[in-house]
Amino acid sequence: MALNAADIQEKLLKIAESIRESGPFKGLKSFFGNLLKKIPENRRVPVLAAGGGCVLLVICLVVVAASGNRRGRSRVGESVPAVSGPRIPAEDLFYPAEPDFLPGLLLEREPRQGWTADDAAPFWRDPAGSAELSAQLPADFWREKMSETIDKLMESVP
Numbered sequence: 001m002a003l004n005a006a007d008i009q010e011k012l013l014k015i016a017e018s019i020r021e022s023g024p025f026k027g028l029k030s031f032f033g034n035l036l037k038k039i040p041e042n043r044r045v046p047v048l049a050a051g052g053g054c055v056l057l058v059i060c061l062v063v064v065a066a067s068g069n070r071r072g073r074s075r076v077g078e079s080v081p082a083v084s085g086p087r088i089p090a091e092d093l094f095y096p097a098e099p100d101f102l103p104g105l106l107l108e109r110e111p112r113q114g115w116t117a118d119d120a121a122p123f124w125r126d127p128a129g130s131a132e133l134s135a136q137l138p139a140d141f142w143r144e145k146m147s148e149t150i151d152k153l154m155e156s157v158p
Helices: 005-022 026-038 041-068 117-123 131-136 139-156
Strands: none
């Protein structure tokens, strides 16, 4: 029985078709066919490109992980001895320690009953605006103004 090229091709096509219909990839073919039907036409190309990119990324990660775990690999760093120079002093690397003290704490204090004009003098601005004008007015005038302002403030504070 002599077989020619046409008979061989016909038998190979029958074998390939029988593998497609009853082979292990039948379930995958129907799965991917149903999946492609769910994706709209205008989005198939980007989705398939993203899926292919993910598959390539996983393959690259597997190859890198497999090649990194080989035993008996010679490393250049292992053959060169470690050379350590002089140590850098800690004072050059870090700021000096801060002093560890706390200021005194006054737990209780007597509330001030009232302010005098002398107590308020450091916080008082001259309303005249100049020393010459305030020199012309008597000191009692300014003391009275300060007292009124202080009284007004003390009464407004609850």
